[in-house]
Amino acid sequence: MFCGMAVLVWMLHAAAIPGFSGMGGGAEQGLLTRLWLVAGILGVLLSHRSTLSEAGSAYLLPLAAFGVAAALFAAAGYAEHIALLVPVHLLWLLLTAAVQVALQRRRPPVRLGMLAAPDPELLPYLQERHLRPTVLSAQEPAALQQVDALVVRPEQYSALQQRVLEHAQLMNLPVVSGRLLEEELTGRVSLDDVDETWVTPAAFQTGYLPWKRFFDVFFTLVSLPVLLPLMAVVAAVVYFNSGRPILFWQERVGRGGQPFQLVKFRTMTRDSERSGPAFAKQGDQRITPVGAFLRKFRLDELPQFWNVLRGEMSIIGPRPEQWAFTVEFEESIPMYSSRHWVRPGITGWAQVTQGYTDSVGQITEKLRYDFYYVKHCSLALDLQIVWKTVMTILTGFGSR
Numbered sequence: 001m002f003c004g005m006a007v008l009v010w011m012l013h014a015a016a017i018p019g020f021s022g023m024g025g026g027a028e029q030g031l032l033t034r035l036w037l038v039a040g041i042l043g044v045l046l047s048h049r050s051t052l053s054e055a056g057s058a059y060l061l062p063l064a065a066f067g068v069a070a071a072l073f074a075a076a077g078y079a080e081h082i083a084l085l086v087p088v089h090l091l092w093l094l095l096t097a098a099v100q101v102a103l104q105r106r107r108p109p110v111r112l113g114m115l116a117a118p119d120p121e122l123l124p125y126l127q128e129r130h131l132r133p134t135v136l137s138a139q140e141p142a143a144l145q146q147v148d149a150l151v152v153r154p155e156q157y158s159a160l161q162q163r164v165l166e167h168a169q170l171m172n173l174p175v176v177s178g179r180l181l182e183e184e185l186t187g188r189v190s191l192d193d194v195d196e197t198w199v200t201p202a203a204f205q206t207g208y209l210p211w212k213r214f215f216d217v218f219f220t221l222v223s224l225p226v227l228l229p230l231m232a233v234v235a236a237v238v239y240f241n242s243g244r245p246i247l248f249w250q251e252r253v254g255r256g257g258q259p260f261q262l263v264k265f266r267t268m269t270r271d272s273e274r275s276g277p278a279f280a281k282q283g284d285q286r287i288t289p290v291g292a293f294l295r296k297f298r299l300d301e302l303p304q305f306w307n308v309l310r311g312e313m314s315i316i317g318p319r320p321e322q323w324a325f326t327v328e329f330e331e332s333i334p335m336y337s338s339r340h341w342v343r344p345g346i347t348g349w350a351q352v353t354q355g356y357t358d359s360v361g362q363i364t365e366k367l368r369y370d371f372y373y374v375k376h377c378s379l380a381l382d383l384q385i386v387w388k389t390v391m392t393i394l395t396g397f398g399s400r
Contacts, residue, residue: 032078036085039069062092063383067215074222082222104130112176113147113168115161125185136164144168153178187353189371191334191364208378209342215379216315220305231302234294238265241290247303252320255343259323260312265300267291298393304346316382317345318370329363339370342377349373349381352388 043065066089070082109132118126118133126133133151136143137160144150150168152161152175168175183189220227238246248266251259268286287295294300307313313320318339321329329336350369354362373381 028078031076032073032081035072035076036065036069036088039072040065042068060380060383062089062096063387064379065089065092067383070222071218079222110149111147112181113144113150113164113173114178115152115158115164119182122182122185129185144171144173147173149174149176151176151178151181183372187349187372188365188368189375191368191371211379212314212316212377212382213311213343215382216308219315220308223305227302227305230299234265234299234302237290238267238294242266242269242288251323252344253323253326253340254312254320255340257326257337257340260307260310260320262313262320263303263306265294265303267294267300298347301346308346312343314343314345315347316385317343317348318373319348319351320344325363333364333367335371336367339367339374342374347385347389347392349385352385352392 040061043061066085069085073079073082073085107130109130112126112131112133113136114133115136117135134143134147136147136150144164144167150164150173152165154177165175179190235246245266247263248268249261249263252262254260267288268291269288291300304313305315308315326336348370349372350366353369354366
């Protein structure tokens, strides 16, 4: 990591990238370089605490370092140089991707010993993570010597599992919970494993939540010089395309089940809710032509940074639903209200992974992603969501 940062510093000077070779005096340039190196060290600490794989943590490092560096630059009075970090960290990401591809091709697959064939749904995830499942049998306990870890399911006790588990413990072989492995691979929590005794609000409270609120306010304020002109342009486009009102206010359910008024740019006709609240469908006739463009690239969500500053929302979290839908879902979906244990977000794990939902079945699936976020809520996961959000905006994934 430190060698990589040193190579980057040398490349930046050699390429005479603006901001690193011409930031004014040598003292200023040296200070910013030292701050950037400190951000890299802190980024290592943050990425190593993530729940991601080794490769995932490698990709997370440039993102974590960027966030820390931006905060340090702003605190030191050099906020105008934050934009210069973007090409640097994009280059860092590209170098990381090249190294990871090379390592992936040379690294042998991790062999997972299993007592039954894995679910076919998991096979693509296992292949993507370079994991090779091997089914074990009671007649060949020595086969444990041919695997790197043993996958067990404590909730499905059997004599075979107990025997193999004892052999694995004697061999000091790592033992992995099948439920946690599936959760890590898919980014979802199985609702079959969730009940009111296992899931409590207190179990999901972490020391990261106060810091998360600080980051929400800090990055919103830092982004205002970019957000305000962009919102002014979008407001003008909405006004000249479909007139007033420019903003659309709607009651949503926030943290603790408390209602609040969510604000966004209007993308539908004025009488869009004449027949009551309804999900937006693909090709919905209520959406204006300009509104379709705004929704595709999530520009209609920009006013919600106002809700973030008011403490009603977070930048990242489960998407807030309308009150009418929340009442319906709480009656039909077990433990649905648990998604209200954290602040709702402008973007979130379910949005960037699953996309838009418009049915009870899809809402149930989205709840599995929301559970995963609430359970693993951390700076590392938030940075991963930020990266996926950027890709979602660029591709228009999941828009309606």
